[in-house]
Amino acid sequence: MANAVVFERVRKSYGSTTVIPNLNLEIPEGSITVLVGPSGCGKTTTMKMINRLISPTSGTITVGGRNSAEVDPVALRRSIGYVIQQVGLFPHLTIAENISLVPRLQGGKGSIDHKKVDRLLHMVGLAPDQYRDRYPSELSGGQQQRVGVARALMSDPPIILMDEPFSALDPVTREQLQDELIRLNQELNKTVVFVTHDMDEALKIADQIVVMQNGNVIQQGTPDHILRHPANDFVREFIGEKRLQSHLGQLVQDVMVTQPVTVSPGRGLAEAVQIMHRKRVTGLIVVDKHGKYLGMADTADIHKRYPDESLAIRDVMRTDTMTLSPDTPLADAIGFVQEAPYGYVPVVRQDGTLAGLLTRASLVDVLARPYLDQERSVAQ
Ligand SMILES: Nc1ncnc2c1ncn2[C@@H]1O[C@H](COP(=O)(O)OP(=O)(O)O)[C@@H](O)[C@H]1O
Ligand SMILES: [Mg+2]
Structure with missing residues (x-):
């Protein structure tokens, strides 16, 4: 004092x-x-x-x-x-x-x-x-x-x-x-x-x-x-x-990660682990060859079944998790991200294709943005 x-x-x-x-x-x-x-x-x-x-x-x-x-x-x-x-x-x-x-x-x-x-x-x-x-x-x-x-x-x-x-x-x-x-x-x-x-x-x-x-x-x-x-x-x-x-007035599509790491459903578990290791991610989004979202898997899901070489990623992925639409207001989406099992939520278009991934890190970015914008506008 x-x-x-x-x-x-x-x-x-x-x-x-x-x-x-x-x-x-x-x-x-x-x-x-x-x-x-x-x-x-x-x-x-x-x-x-x-x-x-x-x-x-x-x-x-x-x-x-x-x-x-x-x-x-x-x-x-x-x-x-x-x-x-x-x-x-x-x-x-x-x-x-x-x-x-x-x-x-x-x-x-x-x-x-x-x-x-x-x-x-x-x-x-x-x-x-x-x-x-x-x-x-x-x-x-x-x-x-x-x-x-x-x-x-x-x-x-x-x-x-x-x-x-x-x-x-x-x-x-x-x-x-x-x-x-x-x-x-x-x-x-x-x-x-x-x-x-x-x-x-x-x-x-x-x-x-x-x-x-x-x-x-x-x-x-x-x-x-x-x-x-x-x-x-x-x-x-x-x-x-x-x-x-x-x-606050933004939509999910404004802040989502637009190129999440994806795999096709037929990938073997060992391959999936290699991809995760190489890309430094803890989870993978599974999409078919048309880009349709199928499910996601993280290290824990894979680990449980890992020794079984006959299994592919489609056998261990979770399909029951929440997805968001790109035009969902961000304010409505924040809660979902907090509660999502992996801390991130796939963003899926009307036609079922994957648009991106909303992560906790992207929310941090958006909260910091008013300050960042300001720095940028002066730097110009
Ligand atoms: N010496 C004074 N006599 C009468 N009114 C004053 C005097 N000094 C300031 N005021 C009035 O007090 C109010 C607050 O002034 P001020 O604190 O300088 O405002 P700010 O710094 O927020 O612009 C204003 O309405 C101003 O006209
Ligand atoms: Mg003054």
């Missing part, structure tokens, strides 16, 4: 206008928690109440186990890194001077901790030799943003607040910085509170997503949970139909 942040019954009003009515929220230590929601829903306000750039009208915010209202605001801000969209580097100071400015002002020490600056530059993907003595105007927007992250890490704060830090960047740079952030978080175990209005970004980097609307938390959970169980139409709309469909 040392670096967790907890909101309890927090309200924020400006005069008679209440922007945060009653916020209860726990931001676990060491996680990346992403506040996501449309413009004006209160993300920045929530964020700024953590480091007391804004004070709550009522309620309690506990930072690292202490009531933040009782901590000296300067000391509080020193223990919390802050990165915003407009990095705000000083144009007349070098990159190294910019990164080390705040601790130098606070500590009253004139000299720059060059070793630390170099380590941080390296960490955010900027070669220290090349960049430490440059001026901000000699850097691209993405590079300046990296400097902003390095600056926030300089005093080694356990908590980092990031308010739409990557929003103004091109998609490729943005993707790189997101990857960098995930890596940094794993390496340094910081508690990160990240604000974005971009659901893709949230899904990619978050351990926990907090969906906000009109100052309220509408839903909170892992990206997977939110994708699977959007709390209401607002969340569903915010996630976007496309992303939901890629998750």
Whole structure:
């Protein structure tokens, strides 16, 4: 709990206008928690109440186990890194001077901790030799943003607040910085509170997503949970139909293995075992010469009868197992795969021919796909 942040019954009003009515929220230590929601829903306000750039009208915010209202605001801000969209580097100071400015002002020490600056530059993907003595105007927007992250890490704060830090960047740079952030978080175990209005970004980097609307938390959970169980139409709309469909709206034929290992019914058991060994599979699908599905057999079925050389695969295959049709919605098929005797289910067309195989592994692929799609779209 040392670096967790907890909101309890927090309200924020400006005069008679209440922007945060009653916020209860726990931001676990060491996680990346992403506040996501449309413009004006209160993300920045929530964020700024953590480091007391804004004070709550009522309620309690506990930072690292202490009531933040009782901590000296300067000391509080020193223990919390802050990165915003407009990095705000000083144009007349070098990159190294910019990164080390705040601790130098606070500590009253004139000299720059060059070793630390170099380590941080390296960490955010900027070669220290090349960049430490440059001026901000000699850097691209993405590079300046990296400097902003390095600056926030300089005093080694356990908590980092990031308010739409990557929003103004091109998609490729943005993707790189997101990857960098995930890596940094794993390496340094910081508690990160990240604000974005971009659901893709949230899904990619978050351990926990907090969906906000009109100052309220509408839903909170892992990206997977939110994708699977959007709390209401607002969340569903915010996630976007496309992303939901890629998750659940698919058919068996969209995700099945299309070239399963098959054998003809007349194959001897020893031959069947050889094929399984060569193809590294634990079971075989039996089809006739027209491609019609007949049955399936796995190692256990074969093993039981193995010494009997007169037997062919048709004598040991199972014909009583469930099959699926290619146009079955995936959502309806998942249960069958879980209960299938071998962990996979043959997919058979109307005319009886084998179309493919739905396996547990193909289901894992489909669950991962929203994330994979995103990586692909940026790689293009
Ligand atoms: N100083 C202020 N006085 C009055 N209303 C404000 C002030 N600052 C922010 N607001 C209002 O509070 C709401 C939340 O703002 P903000 O937290 O910045 O939203 P977000 O970061 O989600 O876009 C908005 O409706 C905004 O207009
Ligand atoms: Mg904002």
